[in-house]
Amino acid sequence: MSRVLxxxxxxxxxxxxxxxxxxxDLPNLARMMAEGIHSPLESTIxxxxxxxWSTFATGVNLGKHGVFDFIRPIGGQFDLVNATSxxxxxxxxxxSQAGRKVxxxxxxxxxxxxPVNGFAIGGMLSPVNGAFTYPADLLDRYEGKxxxxxxxxxVQYKPGNEAEFTADLLDLVERRGEYALQLxxxxxxxxxxxxxxxxxxxxxxxWKFVDSSHPRYDxxxxxxxxxxxxxxxxxxxxxxxxxSDRLDDDATVxxxxxxxxxxxxxxxxxxxxxxxxxxxxxxKGAWTQLKAGLFRAGLTPASFWHLIERTGLQNxxxxxxKSTRNKVVGKFLSFDDVDWSQTVAYSIGHVGQVYxxxxxxxxxxxxxxxxxxxxxxxxxxxxLHQLRHPETGQPLMDRVIPGDQIVHGPHAYRxxxxxxxxxxxxxxxxxxxxTDRHIVTRQIRGDSGCHRLxxxxxxxxxxxxxxxxxxxxxxxxxxxxxxxxxxxxVLDDMDGxxxxxxxxxxxxxxxxANGAGEAKPHGELSREEEAEVEDRLRxxxxxx
Ligand SMILES: [Zn+2]
Numbered sequence: 001m002s003r004v005l006x007x008x009x010x011x012x013x014x015x016x017x018x019x020x021x022x023x024x025d026l027p028n029l030a031r032m033m034a035e036g037i038h039s040p041l042e043s044t045i046x047x048x049x050x051x052x053w054s055t056f057a058t059g060v061n062l063g064k065h066g067v068f069d070f071i072r073p074i075g076g077q078f079d080l081v082n083a084t085s086x087x088x089x090x091x092x093x094x095x096s097q098a099g100r101k102v103x104x105x106x107x108x109x110x111x112x113x114x115p116v117n118g119f120a121i122g123g124m125l126s127p128v129n130g131a132f133t134y135p136a137d138l139l140d141r142y143e144g145k146x147x148x149x150x151x152x153x154x155v156q157y158k159p160g161n162e163a164e165f166t167a168d169l170l171d172l173v174e175r176r177g178e179y180a181l182q183l184x185x186x187x188x189x190x191x192x193x194x195x196x197x198x199x200x201x202x203x204x205x206x207w208k209f210v211d212s213s214h215p216r217y218d219x220x221x222x223x224x225x226x227x228x229x230x231x232x233x234x235x236x237x238x239x240x241x242x243x244s245d246r247l248d249d250d251a252t253v254x255x256x257x258x259x260x261x262x263x264x265x266x267x268x269x270x271x272x273x274x275x276x277x278x279x280x281x282x283x284k285g286a287w288t289q290l291k292a293g294l295f296r297a298g299l300t301p302a303s304f305w306h307l308i309e310r311t312g313l314q315n316x317x318x319x320x321x322k323s324t325r326n327k328v329v330g331k332f333l334s335f336d337d338v339d340w341s342q343t344v345a346y347s348i349g350h351v352g353q354v355y356x357x358x359x360x361x362x363x364x365x366x367x368x369x370x371x372x373x374x375x376x377x378x379x380x381x382x383x384l385h386q387l388r389h390p391e392t393g394q395p396l397m398d399r400v401i402p403g404d405q406i407v408h409g410p411h412a413y414r415x416x417x418x419x420x421x422x423x424x425x426x427x428x429x430x431x432x433x434x435t436d437r438h439i440v441t442r443q444i445r446g447d448s449g450c451h452r453l454x455x456x457x458x459x460x461x462x463x464x465x466x467x468x469x470x471x472x473x474x475x476x477x478x479x480x481x482x483x484x485x486x487x488x489x490v491l492d493d494m495d496g497x498x499x500x501x502x503x504x505x506x507x508x509x510x511x512x513a514n515g516a517g518e519a520k521p522h523g524e525l526s527r528e529e530e531a532e533v534e535d536r537l538r539x540x541x542x543x544x
Pocket of ligand 1: 010011048049050200258259
């Protein structure tokens with residue numbers, strides 16, 4: 001039985017941590033790795049922050065918690081996800097119900113903060129002026145004592161502002177760290193989780209400074225700005241050390257990330273490929289209607305951009321320079337120009353997610369479930385496999401993964417029908433209609449880094465093995481493992497497993513039915529309404 005402290009480092013990768021730890025630059029992480037266990041941690045498909053942390057929090061696959069991306073697309077429309085989108089009980093809810101004291105800070109997809117037996121501070125999707133803490137007055141007592149808490153970065157990276165961008169993120173880490181230490185001292189806890197997001201921001205922007213194989217690598221720039229990323233990790237490492245120092249001996253510390261990181265080289269305009277193949281069709285006279293359509297209907301690249309800017313999300317999802325954005329709005333197409341009655345497939349999402357325009361699910365669905373659905377899916381897969389890498393001429397697709405092979409559960413039908421893995425994740429998709437007229441375009445500005453499937457898992461504590469290897473831990477294994485470490489039963493419908501090979505004790509694993517059920521968040525479909533849709537889809541043959 002243990003108390004547990006989880007420290008999230010968004011996008012952290014052993015590609016950076018291991019050499020820096022070995023060189024003595026990250027002494028606290030190095031100590032944890034030496035005294036405990038560490039292993040790459042498999043993320044969700046897609047390896048995106050919102051579904052990955054939702055999976056961590058619930059221990060279930062995406063089809064059970066219902067969060068597949070930052071956005072929830074339906075036809076050409078979409079919502080942003082938030083804490084009420086997670087349709088399975090979270091660790092903090094389960095622990096609160098069991099009477100344990102919990103606290104979370106800055107964990108993605110925890111806004112609006114849900115009532116817990118302890119405290120909660122919303123994460124990256126919190127509006128800056130929203131009521132982002134539970135209880136609402138949580139931070140009042142620190143007024144004048146600590147610098148004000150900050151939700152989001154102030155500086156967006158542009159070539160030339162590296163120093164300013166770095167200083168802003170270092171400050172963000174410092175404020176989180178100071179609040180973490182204070183909350184750790186002030187609140188009794190059984191489970192605490194503190195999350196650092198800034199690593200993800202900086203890796204998106206600065207990957208070209210730390211990877212000498214990057215197409216935009218410049219040795220002089222790398223020498224000047226590359227050390228900033230190590231400095232950021234060092235600041236996090238320092239807080240990990242200071243937090244660990246204040247823990248009692250019975251505490252287990254877990255350091256983890258939601259996905260890894262690597263180089264970004266190309267962007268694919270998947271919708272243009274679908275257009276070329278006749279799978280997606282435009283309205284007749286689309287060009288003449290374009291300007292009116294862009295501003296009339298909801299989904300234009302500009303309005304979408306505006307929406308995500310309001311929540312501070314632009315730093316996290318993808319970055320398009322202002323000039324590209326203007327070009328998109330001024331010249332190119334959007335989903336408003338799509339003739340849905342003639343369209344069988346479309347793509348929304350920045351990793352590479354394709355949706356079939358399925359009857360019963362999509363607002364203007366035309367594809368019948370069953371045979372027709374499978375046939376359309378196969379046509380899309382065949383088209384995708386024709387794409388070639390612009391330099392090597394090799395197939396660009398590593399894998400095209402049907403959604404129903406990797407998710408299951410009551411919300412599975414809402415997920416992408418196909419997930420693309422392109423060139424070892426060095427190639428991603430343009431999230432909306434298209435960036436320009438080319439299907440595959442080099443990423444010449446904006447982000448130089450993007451996500452990878454494997455993040456990090458490091459654990460150390462009284463019940464944690466020393467120096468042992470853990471077999472392919474998955475991010476959904478963490479919730480059951482934490483419950484077991486805390487002497488609580490694992491919920492029956494959790495898809496993850498207790499990582500027993502990481503533990504010294506062989507206490508039997510207790511199990512319990514999920515008595516909490518699903519949340520019924522405000523303003524969304526009730527369980528009954530969703531069950532009705534699910535039944536309809538099942539009747540149509542889509543849900544087996
Ligand atoms: Zn992330």
